[in-house]
Amino acid sequence: MCYSFGGASTMTHEFSQSFPLHSAVRRARLFAGVLVLVALGAGQSGAQTSEGLRVVPLVKDDQVFVSFTLNDGFTDEVRAAIQSGLKTTFTYAAELRLDVPGWVDRTMATSTATSSVEYDNLTRRYALTRSIDGKVVDTRTAENERAVRLWLTVLQRLPLFSTSVLEANREYYVTVRATARPSNGSILWPFSSGTSAQAKFTFIK
Numbered sequence: 001m002c003y004s005f006g007g008a009s010t011m012t013h014e015f016s017q018s019f020p021l022h023s024a025v026r027r028a029r030l031f032a033g034v035l036v037l038v039a040l041g042a043g044q045s046g047a048q049t050s051e052g053l054r055v056v057p058l059v060k061d062d063q064v065f066v067s068f069t070l071n072d073g074f075t076d077e078v079r080a081a082i083q084s085g086l087k088t089t090f091t092y093a094a095e096l097r098l099d100v101p102g103w104v105d106r107t108m109a110t111s112t113a114t115s116s117v118e119y120d121n122l123t124r125r126y127a128l129t130r131s132i133d134g135k136v137v138d139t140r141t142a143e144n145e146r147a148v149r150l151w152l153t154v155l156q157r158l159p160l161f162s163t164s165v166l167e168a169n170r171e172y173y174v175t176v177r178a179t180a181r182p183s184n185g186s187i188l189w190p191f192s193s194g195t196s197a198q199a200k201f202t203f204i205k
Helices: 006-051 076-083 145-153
Strands: 053-060 063-070 088-098 106-120 125-132 135-142 154-162 170-182 195-203
Touching: 053 170, 053 195, 063 088, 063 145, 063 170, 076 088, 076 106, 076 145, 088 145, 088 154, 106 145, 106 154, 125 145, 125 154, 135 145, 145 154
Parallel strands: none
Antiparallel strands: 053 063, 063 154, 088 106, 088 170, 106 125, 125 135, 170 195
16 A cells, blocks of 8 residues: 555655644634734724714713814815805704613704804905804804814814703713705705714713
C-alpha cells in the first residue's frame, strides 16, 4: 500500500499537521474581515448622524431645554429664497415622549420653535425673528449671511417643556422634525416631510 512508502507517509503526516493551521489562518482572516465590516458600518452610521438633524435635551431648573443643529440645512434654494426678499422660516416641531417598554410610547407635551429671516434689499440687512409656540422670544438684525445661517440652523437651549409633566426616574425622548418654507408656501427641502431626529434622556429627581 502507499502507506509503506516513507515519502508518502511523510507527506500524509505533513498534510494532517498543516490542515488545522490553514483552518486557523482562514478563521483569523474571516474574523479580521468581520471587524473591518463592523468598523465601516460604524463610520457610515456616524456620517449619517452628522449630516442630518442633531437634537440635545437638557433638564435644568424645572425645564427641558432642547438644542437643534441642522447640518446642510442652508441650501442654495434657501439662499435664493432669502435673497429674493421672501420671508423664510425654519420650523422645528418637537414632541416629548415617555418611553414605555412593550407598549405604545406616550406623548407628554409638544412644542414648536421657529426661526425666520426676511431680507431688505434697500438696507441690505436681514431681520431675524425667533418664536416658541407662536410667541416671539427674540428679534435681531444681521448684515451677513453667516449670521443668518446660524440663526436658522443652530438653536441653543430653548426652554420647550416643563418638568412638571415628567415622572421621576423614567426614560424619555425628544423627537424633532424640521422643515423650511418661504412666505409663498412652497417647500424648500429635498423631500416634502422635512428631516427628523430624536434623543433620549432620563429624568432623575
